[in-house]
Every structure is written in structure tokens, then in C-alpha cells.
Amino acid sequence: xxxxxxxxxxxxxxxxxxxxxxxxxxxxxxxxxxxxxxxxxxxxxxxxxxxxxxxxxxxxxxxxxxxxxxxxxxxxxxxxxxxxxxxxxxxxxxxxxxxxxxxxxxxxxxxxxx
Amino acid sequence: xxxxxxxxxxxxxxxxxxxxxxxxxxxxxxxxxxxxxxxxxxxxxxxxxxxxxxxxxxxxxxxxxxxxxxxxxxxxxxxxxxxxxxxxxxxxxxxxxxxxxxxxxxxxxxxxxxx
Numbered sequence: 001x002x003x004x005x006x007x008x009x010x011x012x013x014x015x016x017x018x019x020x021x022x023x024x025x026x027x028x029x030x031x032x033x034x035x036x037x038x039x040x041x042x043x044x045x046x047x048x049x050x051x052x053x054x055x056x057x058x059x060x061x062x063x064x065x066x067x068x069x070x071x072x073x074x075x076x077x078x079x080x081x082x083x084x085x086x087x088x089x090x091x092x093x094x095x096x097x098x099x100x101x102x103x104x105x106x107x108x109x110x111x112x113x114x
Numbered sequence: 115x116x117x118x119x120x121x122x123x124x125x126x127x128x129x130x131x132x133x134x135x136x137x138x139x140x141x142x143x144x145x146x147x148x149x150x151x152x153x154x155x156x157x158x159x160x161x162x163x164x165x166x167x168x169x170x171x172x173x174x175x176x177x178x179x180x181x182x183x184x185x186x187x188x189x190x191x192x193x194x195x196x197x198x199x200x201x202x203x204x205x206x207x208x209x210x211x212x213x214x215x216x217x218x219x220x221x222x223x224x225x226x227x228x229x
Contacts (some may be wrong), residue, residue, distance in 0.1 A: 034217070
């Protein structure tokens with residue numbers, strides 16, 4: 001069965017310090033992996049996606065994620081946090097050729113301290 | 115940049131009433147989806163729609179739910195007789211193609227509160 005686990009429900013970092021949001025997945029196939037961000041009262045915005053090309057994926061707003069098959073991980077990172085990064089982040093798995101079976105992680109709330 | 119839009123942004127209704135949630139997908143997209151997110155819980159898939167018919171639906175999508183594409187631009191989700199447990203954020207999404215690699219573009223959501 002496919003699943004996705006976001007290991008931290010809440011992460012708090014100081015502005016200017018690195019961000020690490022962890023995601024592990026379980027999939028019988030080669031999945032597509034995504035990170036979405038949700039700001040308060042806003043919709044889900046795509047940050048980046050992995051689709052079996054380069055394992056290091058660069059997204060918007062300075063975020064990037066590395067696909068590690070051996071660890072079944074797709075952690076999201078950013079070198080330097082900005083106050084505007086405060087939001088809920090969702091790791092999402094789409095099993096191969098089944099976009100309608102999209103699986104969302106439970107989300108990680110990122111807080112940024114001044 | 116094209117985006118998915120949803121109306122209304124918020125809706126409050128009485129239990130047992132019918133609600134219609136509206137979505138305008140990105141214009142050249144062909145596949146449409148509805149999801150819901152109950153407060154504090156994960157986003158859940160409800161239904162996918164292509165070529166004027168339902169492609170897949172989850173166990174949540176029972177007989178009280180229906181979807182329709184009444185014209186060339188709108189995609190609606192109808193809940194016939196709302197229950198308290200239908201209170202959630204409902205997201206619409208669209209893609210240009212189906213398949214595992216296609217990015218889904220989400221609307222801002224409609225927050226439904228059933229009293």
C-alpha cells in the first residue's frame with residue numbers, strides 16, 4: 001500500500017537559518033513526489049515535484065528536495081528561512097499512473113522566529 | 115499565470131440543505147478533481163472527472179455527492195443533504211493530462227460549515 005509520512009507536525013526555526021521538513025514515502029511503484037505549501041486561507045501551491053529525472057529538485061522560493069530511493073525519503077530544505085515561509089507544507093505522493101489516487105501527508109506547520 | 119478559482123470562499127449552511135460548490139479549472143485542462151480536508155486531518159481524494167463522467171471516486175463520495183460540468187468552464191460539486199460531518203475545506207484541482215507525473219493545480223478552496 002502507498003503511504004506518505006511527514007515526521008514532524010510542527011517545525012520552528014529562526015529567520016535566516018536552514019529549514020528541513022522531512023517526508024518518507026512507501027510505494028510499490030516509482031511514484032511521483034510533490035511538495036505543496038498552504039498559506040493561511042490560501043489554496044495549495046506547488047513548490048516542486050520529482051518525476052524520476054534529477055534526484056535533486058529545485059523549486060520556487062529557494063526550496064529544494066532530494067529524492068533518496070534507498071531511504072525512501074523526499075525531504076524539503078531551504079538554506080535560509082524567511083518570515084514569508086511560515087505556512088503548512090504537504091508532502092504528496094502520486095503512485096505511478098494513478099493521479100486520482102494522490103496521497104497527502106499530514107502536513108508540517110513551519111513557524112519562523114524573528 | 116493561469117489558476118484554478120473556486121466560489122464561494124466560505125459557505126455556512128443548515129444540516130439537510132443542499133450546497134453547490136463551484137470551480138473554474140484552468141482553461142486547457144481536461145481532468146478535474148475534488149478533495150476535502152476536514153479540520154486537523156489530511157487532504158482526502160473525493161472524485162476525478164474526465165470527458166463528462168466520473169473516472170474514479172473514493173468511499174467518501176457516496177450518493178449524496180454529485181459532480182457536473184454544466185458548461186465549458188465550470189465544474190461543480192453538489193452535496194444533496196448536508197451533514198455536520200461534511201464541514202471541511204473543499205479543494206478543486208485540474209490537470210492537463212492524467213497519469214502519475216502530471217501536476218495538479220489546486221484552487222484556493224471553499225470552507226463549508228454545516229450547522
